[in-house]
Amino acid sequence: MTVSTAHISDKAPEPVGAYPHARRVGNLLFLSGVGPRKKGSKDIPGVTLDENRNITAYDIETQCHSVFENVKNILESSGAAWEDLVDVTVYLTNMKNDFPIYNKLWAQYFASNPPCRTTLEVTALPTPIAIELKCIAVIKE
Secondary structure, eight states, rough: OOOOEEESSSOOOOOSSSSSSSEEEEEEEEOOBBBSTTTTTTOOTTEOOTSSSOOOEEOOOHHHHHHHHHHHHHHHHHTOOGGGGEEEEEEESSSSHHHHHHHHHHHHSSSSSOOOEEEEESSSOOOOOOOOOEEEEEOOO
16 A cells, blocks of 8 residues: 655645645655745735735736746655656646746746646636646655
């Protein structure tokens, strides 16, 4: 029987629901959806909200940098590294406008040996963000 171990990162933003940042099964690490929020804050980098918490403006580049940093922190806290990513599902709320910027940044962050990737457009995410990543990594032992 394979043991499954949950991981909570002390460097990543608190989950918005009842789930761990990651779960390890064997040498695979499955990350829950990761957004761009910063630890200890409900503020979202690159997002301007009105008094009803509706998005009035956002900067996808700022959000991409922040979400990539959060993924990196969760990986490292769980015993993996950025280079250990093997599969990433990316959720964007505006494929037409945001994909070119996100794709350019992806190429910079993964200059060599990028993981497999699927990018989907969704109408909304659980918090007022424009990007979320769902990742799988292999932990080297």
